[in-house]
Amino acid sequence: MADPDILVVGAGAAGLAAARAIRAAGRGVRVLEARHRPGGRAWTDSTTLAAPFDLGATWLHQALDNPLAPLAAGAAPFDHDAVRRHLCLIDGRPAAEAEMADYDATYAAFHARLRAALPEAPPGASAADFAPRGGPWDAMVAHWEGPVICAAPLAEMDLRDFLDTQLDAPNWLLPQGIGNFLSGLAAGLPIAYGAAVERLEWGRAGGVVAEGAFGRVSARAAIVTLPTALLAAGALRFDPPLPAETEQAAHDLPLGLLNKIGLRAAGEDRLGLAPFTGLERRVEREDEAAMTFIAWPFGQDHLMGFLGGPAAWEASREGPAALEELARAELRAAFGPRADAALLGAAALASDWGNDPYARGAYSHARPGRAAARRILGTPLAGGRLCFAGEACHPRLAATVGGAWESGEWAAHAALAALAGVPPEPVR
C-alpha cells in the first residue's frame, strides 16, 4: 500500500467524511476498513426482503441542519413525519383519542421537567433522576426516551448529554436505504477492505504507523473512527498508550443496543395496518421487552421492528433466533393467529449489532456526570496528528450518521491543519 498523507481507520460515516474532506483538500488519504464493505453501522440489505432494509441507521434526523441532508438531495428523501400515524395498544385494544392526548401531554411534560431541572441538577444527575413517575404513561415515555430511542435506560445516561443530544424533526427516510446512500458516497475513495488495524504507533515525530494483517501503513497523521466500545475494550493498541483522559472518555461513552428486524408478509394480508403505521403497546416498566414496529414502509411488504436497551442485550445473548421469536410473539399478542398467517413462512432479516465484532453495540450515550467526554474524545492529540472521530465525538448530533459525518470533517480539518503546521482549532 502506498503511504498517504493521512490515514483514516474505519469507513463508516465519520471515516468517509474525513476521507472526502482530505481528498478535497488535495492531500493523499487511505482508509483502512476491517469489514468488506463501507458504511459501518449504516448498512442496507437490498435482497433478503426484496426491498432495501436498513439494518442500522434508518433516518436522517433533524434533516434541516443535518450535514448529510445536502448530499441526500438527489436520493429522493422522504419526510417520514408527514405520514406518521400511531396505533398504541393498551391490553390489546387501541388507545382512545383522549388516552393518546394524555400520552402526548406526558411526553411534553417529561421534556419540560428535565429541562427545568437541568440548571440546578447535581453534576452526576442521570436522565432518570427527574423523570416523572406513577402516571399511566410515564413508564411508556421513559421506555421510548431510554431503550427505544437512546438504546439504553435513562438511569445510565447523563442528564445534560441526554438533553444536549435531543433530535428534532424532520426525520427523512431514504427509499434506497441509508447504508446504500453512504456506499455511494464511498465510491472512488481509496479504501482497503478487510484491513483491521491492530496497532497504531503515533508518538513518532515523523507521523503514525498502522499495523495489522494487511502489513504496515505510514502516514503523517491518523484519524481513528472506531466505535467507543472497541476503543474501551482495547481492540486497537496505541503505542504510546492514549492519554488517560482520552481513554477514560471512551469508557464514559458506552454503546447502548438497538436491533432491528424485517418481517416479510407471506401473502396479501397487511393486518389492517396502513403503510407507515407505528405500532406499539403501552408498557408498565421502562425496561419491558416490548417491541415497536413500522408497518409496510413505502407500501413495501415488510414490517420493520425495533428492540432496544437491556431487553435487546438479553435477546442478543440468547442467540440469533431470539429477536425474531420476540417479534412474532409481540405481533401474535396484538393480532392473534392472524399475525402468524400473515407473516410465517416468509423471509425475515435481523441485525445483531451487539455481537458484531466491529461495532459491539448500536450508538453511544454519556454516563452520568460524564457529559464532557464527547469533547474530550474529539480533542486532537499530538497537535492534530492523531484525531478521533465518530458519532460519539459529536456533542450535539451524537448517535447519528449526521453527527458521525460532521465529526469526520472536523477531524480532517484538524489533521490537515497539523500537516500545514497550524495548531488545530478548539473543539466545538
Ligand SMILES: Cc1cc2nc3c(=O)[nH]c(=O)nc-3n(C[C@H](O)[C@H](O)[C@H](O)COP(=O)(O)OP(=O)(O)OC[C@H]3O[C@@H](n4cnc5c(N)ncnc54)[C@H](O)[C@@H]3O)c2cc1C
Ligand atoms: C440499529 C441502529 C439504528 C440506528 N438508527 C439511526 C438513525 O435512524 N439515524 C441515525 O442518524 N443514526 C442511527 N444509528 C446510528 C448510526 O448508525 C451511527 O451513529 C453511525 O453510523 C456511526 O458512524 P461512525 O462512523 O461513527 O461509526 P461506524 O459506522 O461504526 O464506523 C466505524 C468503522 O470502523 C470499522 N472498524 C472497526 N474496527 C476497526 C479496526 N480495528 N480497523 C479498521 N476498521 C475498523 C468498522 O467496521 C466501521 O466500518 C443507528 C444505529 C443502529 C445500530
